[in-house]
Amino acid sequence: MFVYILMTCINQLNGERSIGGIYNLLTGKRSTQTLQDSYTYQLTAFFGIYKQLERDSFMELIKNLQSEDILIVNGEKPQLTHKGISTFKEMKNDQGPLYFDGMRLHAIIHIFEERLFLYIQTITSLVNGKKDFLPLSDTNDVLQWVKNHYKTKKRKLPEAVNRLYHELELFLSQIDSRESEIFTYRVTGADLIGLSKQQLAKQFNMDIHDVHLHLQHTLHLMYRVVEKKPQKYKELSLLLGDDNDNPLITHSAKRTYQMLLNGMDLEDISMNRGLKMSTIHDHVVEVALCIPEFAIEKYISISAIKEINEAMDGLKTKRLKEIYDVLEGKYDYFTIRLVMARNQPDKNGAVV
């Protein structure tokens, strides 16, 4: 799965972005560049799906694919070879649809994951009278949350355990059976301890990256299904993140947005917040990316938007510099980026 995702990224980036850019995408680096690229090249689904990925093992994989003649790297920028493209096509046929929704879920999925696993461990242990189990999570917030949640269930624990069991059974029976297996082998219950990622890799004869991604994939899908049908998945829906915060946007950008809404202009905001103009520009681009109702027309004339769009279509590239050059410097980078941000075709990062 990891190789497939990597090849999807390389394919969509079309030789226009660097290897480091892919790494930043997968590990979910919150830079405006990474955010904008993931929208521009329709890779939002993969944003932050592999936060634990180590740069060294990532580079090693790239190197392996290079030596297998799957990709070449031109000045840091990877591109699929002919062999790579045909391999990718074959893989695409075998690979079912992927349901990652990284851009939206990257900041909340691990909370869901920790809650779910700890909650299963807690209630299956307690319903069997095992009080001295060692919790698998050491995140204080999660421990506290599960404790409080357990208190609400305590009086009808066997029923809660049963409902959770049936909801998991229902969900797992609808997904790829291999992913159901990986998932159930990872879970720890009353009398059965889950496997480490290394052990899962051995058991399912795959590498550790794929173990991680299959688990993440199952969790993303579960989150989305449960969210869509909370009536069917009552117990699971209680474990979803508290969605008060828009995770798409950094705190700092949000403040800039608030000031814009209050009618301040960019200069004022820059002065007021003591931030460089370029930082404020980054914020505005981020807001344009993340908040659909934000109207960029306030900052750019309709004709400019049209002209930039035409230039982009004509060039068939998403490289800022080329667009800038072809417009002969008529518009600054900020303006072009803003138009690009607004043009995102794939906002919800659904099925890839």
Added chain:
Amino acid sequence: MNTYDLEKYLKTHFGFDTFREGQKEIISDVLNGYDVLGVLPTGTGKSICYQLPAMLLDGITVVVSPLVSLMVDQVRQLKAAGFKRVAAINSFLDPRQKRQVLDRLSHYRLLYLSPEMLQNQHVADRLGIMDVALFVVDEAHCISQWGHEFRTDYLRLGDMIGKMGRPPVLALSGTATPEVQSDIIRQLDCEGMQLHIYPMDKANISFVVEHVNHSDQKVDKLTELLAHNHAPAMIYFSSRLQAENTAHELMRRLSDRQVAYYHGGMEHTDRLLIQQQFMNGQLDVICCTSAFGMGIDKKDIRLVIHYHIPPQLESFIQEVGRAGRDGNHSISIILYAPSDDMLPKKLIQSELPSTSDLDCIFSYLHTITHEDQPLPVDAVVMEETGLPEIQWRFIKHHLKRHQLLEDNILITNRDKWEVMKEEVERVVRDRYTYKMMKLSELIMSLQTQGCRRVMLYKPFQKDIKEPVVPCCDHCGFAWQKVRFDIAKRNPETLDWIARLNRLFLQGEANG
């Protein structure tokens, strides 16, 4: 003199009916306000000796322990058992969490501290104004230069105790030779300590040294041993990589055994999972480094095998002590090849700063003094000099001791510098000599022709119990003569629905 119905508290808080050897005597002395030195063999419940008093005494009980994962586990276990007024301050906490604990100090009855926290002025100040009822030094042998796990931070314990208004002190250790015991008493400045020293020999363990001609043959030996016995087994390694590789090899060779590896370089969750699988009988064999085992109380470990020899007898005794806590027959086996002393020698060398390391750090410090700069934070110093943390703390300790470092400013005083340098070099030399001596003591004991049990425990105690099992290979025992077959057979690979059923104990899979 206070009288408590200690058995009653033991039952209510820990669920045991009777104390194990030594516990009650130590607890009584502690509750009566004596300073106590307790040397109890590993696995006999040292922690109850302060946990129970912490629940009974007015004021806070402070425990200094170098085993961070152990302290985290204990806090969890106590909380799980209903004792909530417990906390730990260690390097796992971020500053916010640390502050939270420090702000609520008076709420706690039991507080665990890792040794480096003793250096933290804020922690020291806060504790200084607390009513400390008992100060516990866990793994007290770490205070002794002659202890096998000497820690520079422990040298500050004496000061710390003074700052807290000299509360009663309880020093605990699993392995302390008489030499180390008197060092503990001196360093803690507790002349009148009540001594509770219990023998550490185990009457239910047979000892075997298995000689091989070359280390390549060790995996074959392991395969033989593990095929012969089907019982919980631990295999100790000095190298993480070799623990991993051997685990893989054993998995390949012994398809009906569940083998895993464990070392300090693994993710936290994975470590917890492996540890609990072993506890739960899902694993038969664990290939581990010394990082495994701290605070693990699995009763039915039948085999403790040493693939690599530890650096001295104390570590060996501690590790062997994990076998047979249920009192049933268990075996210790050391696999020994002719050049096996190379690895521990190399490890000893890498632990201590070399002459060129010392030159480097001193000239680095010299430059800083010259430029009138304050001393950078530890992380920077370590990065720029390449010195491991433990070595830098050691140097820093000596700088402070010679008044060459005050409020993070290095003091210019040529004479003092020279004295300090000489002392550091001498201490390093002495430690090196001492560690090499300890290693050869261990190697000698492997090569002895006499009884292994006597060889092993003689440095620690006068009398050695008559074993209740065959004694050792030199007294006529061979591991082939017994066969352990007690491990629960692990079920076939389950499909997800069967696995889910077992997790939730549903349907017929519940058996």
